[in-house]
Amino acid sequence: MSYILETKNINKLFGKEKPFHVLKDIYMGVKKEEFTSIMGKSGSGKSTLLYILSTMDTDYSGELYLQNELVTGKSQKELSYIRNKKIGFIFQFHYLLPEFSVLENVMLPAKKLAIKSVEQIEEDAIDLLTKLHLGHLVSKKASKISGGEKQRVAVARALINEPMLLIGDEPTGNLDSFNSENLFQLLKNLKEEKGLSLLMVTHDEDLAKRTDRTIYLEDGRIIK
Numbered sequence: 001m002s003y004i005l006e007t008k009n010i011n012k013l014f015g016k017e018k019p020f021h022v023l024k025d026i027y028m029g030v031k032k033e034e035f036t037s038i039m040g041k042s043g044s045g046k047s048t049l050l051y052i053l054s055t056m057d058t059d060y061s062g063e064l065y066l067q068n069e070l071v072t073g074k075s076q077k078e079l080s081y082i083r084n085k086k087i088g089f090i091f092q093f094h095y096l097l098p099e100f101s102v103l104e105n106v107m108l109p110a111k112k113l114a115i116k117s118v119e120q121i122e123e124d125a126i127d128l129l130t131k132l133h134l135g136h137l138v139s140k141k142a143s144k145i146s147g148g149e150k151q152r153v154a155v156a157r158a159l160i161n162e163p164m165l166l167i168g169d170e171p172t173g174n175l176d177s178f179n180s181e182n183l184f185q186l187l188k189n190l191k192e193e194k195g196l197s198l199l200m201v202t203h204d205e206d207l208a209k210r211t212d213r214t215i216y217l218e219d220g221r222i223i224k
Contacts, residue, residue: 003029003065004165004197005053010062012048012220022048024220026062030165035191035198037208040217046201047169049217053199054087054167055079067164084113088158092170094150098143102134102153105142110160121160128156132186148179155186159194166190168200172207184210 010026013019023045030036040046051057052064055071058079064072066086071079096105106125110116116124129135132152137145142153151171158166166187172180184207190196200211208214216224 002032002068004032004034004067005030005199006065006068007053008063008065010049010052010060010064012045012052012057012060022220023052023060026222028215028222030197030199032197033191033195034213035188035211036200037211037214038199038201038217039203039205039208039214044217045220046217050167050169050199050201054089055083081113084109085115085161086164088161088163088166090151090154090158090166090168090171092173094154096142096150096153096157098141100142101139102129102142102145103138105153106156106160109157113161115161125156125160128159129153132156148175148182151175151179151183152186155183155190159190163196165197165199168198168202170201170203172202172204180204180207 006029007026010023011021012023014022026049038046038049048057052060055064062072063070066082071082074082103122103125106129107121110121110124111118126135126138129138132155134149134152134156137149142150145153172183175183187198187200191198202208215222
């Protein structure tokens with residue numbers, strides 16, 4: 001079985017005096033071009049797991065693999081590069097910089113990675129925004145566009161470095177039903193057109209049912 005992302009026996013504890021066992025023996029994987037959702041009640045460990053899977057939290061036991069390469073134990077510098085190059089992020093709150101233009105926001109991760117010239121990055125960003133029907137907003141400040149538009153700009157930003165995996169933490173959680181459906185369809189289309197793998201934490205059971213596979217968490221364990 002070829003996994004883009006795989007965990008082996010991940011455990012996470014919070015606190016020193018009386019440690020609280022947040023994640024227990026997590027074995028899971030995301031296959032290439034698979035849209036996987038994670039569901040569970042508040043406090044079940046979803047966000048904690050997502051931060052470990054995205055390499056942002058390194059304080060755990062067990063092993064995390066990306067494209068069959070062990071990333072557990074790598075330096076912060078190495079992890080930062082892996083995150084920037086291989087993983088795109090979409091959060092519930094888009095975290096756009098309000099005083100920057102839409103174009104500047106999308107270009108930021110690619111400028112940080114610094115593999116392409118600024119001219120090439122700008123060209124790629126405009127191309128992405130056009131494909132996401134946001135070409136008319138290129139020069140607008142991020143503070144001046146609607147919530148649904150902001151979330152699509154966040155998707156463009158997540159895609160600028162051509163990641164192999166897109167991770168979403170409640171990406172539709174802050175949107176009305178119309179924009180939520182639009183974003184979901186956009187993610188599904190990206191999976192099919194770009195061969196992306198997607199991993200999304202959601203509270204929306206209807207959306208989860210339409211993904212390829214749902215992982216259910218309860219009290220820090222995968223129950224199905």
